[in-house]
Amino acid sequence: MEHNAQRAQKEDIMAKNTQRSRYSTSRRSLLLKGLAVGGAGALGAGLLTNGVPAFAKERSSGITRGDVAILRFLAAIEILETDLWQQYNELGGIPDSEVPGGTASAPYVNALQQLDGDMSQYIHDNTEDEISHFTFINAFLASIGADPVNLDHFRNIPSSKATGARQIGRLTNLMELTVDTSWWTRYRSRNKNPDFGDTFAQAIPGLS
Structure with missing residues (x-):
């Protein structure tokens, strides 16, 4: 009797470990697929093939509520980073069609160039990267029927009064950074x- 009880306990442990392993593999697979597609530059419209999101076929593998929560958290972080970099781009970057907003501040740009002559381009490219990050994650969330992240309701921090900065609500405080x-x-x-x-x-x- 005792032998049977021990055997049943071992089988139960093995079953739970197998289930946990499958769950971990599923999440790992999700993240790896995201990295693979992101690394290939498939952002925004690039996620779509014949109108079907690239990840839609993977829904059968089982994306959990925990997976969605992680992705929403990451999207929120990327939006916060974007808000910060956009303010830098308005002052010292390169406002253009790729990263619109602001007019740049000549004294600030000149000061940055004393550190690195390519600093304005660096700021611009980082800003564009951050925009693509949260856009990519939100596009994936929408493709699986989850709500994308939008933090516009929290944009109530005043902008910097420096020349070149747009006077709009912010998520981050550049002046206290x-x-x-x-x-x-x-x-x-x-x-x-x-x-x-x-x-x-x-x-x-x-x-x-």
């Missing part, structure tokens, strides 16, 4: 290494 600019002095150092505990001065102390 602290930035670690020691990366610049760290990368230019010839005789120090952060892996050995060396510290580096801030390139722009007023931002830290």
Whole structure:
């Protein structure tokens, strides 16, 4: 009797482990497919083939409420990052048809170019990347019948009054942001290494 009970317990444990493994594989498969499609540059309209979302055929594999919650959380983070980078692009980036808004501030752009002559292009490209990230995730959520993320209701933080900035509601406060600019002095150092505990001065102390 005791032997049978132990055997039944082992079988129950094995069944639960198998179920957990399948669930983990399903989520891993979902994430890997997302990375594969994202890495191929299939964003926005690129998700669609003959009007059918690229992921729609995978619904049978079982996307759980937990999967959707993770994706919605990631989309929210990407929207917050986009809000921050858009403000930078308005002031020091390259406002254009790809990343519209703002007129740029010549003094700010000139100051950034003292650090890196390509900084404006870097800001522009990062902003465009962040936009594509949340657009991609929201497109996938919509394709599986889940609600995409929209944080417009929370855009109630005032804009910077600096020349070039649009006066619209924001999600992030650029004026109260602290930035670690020691990366610049760290990368230019010839005789120090952060892996050995060396510290580096801030390139722009007023931002830290």
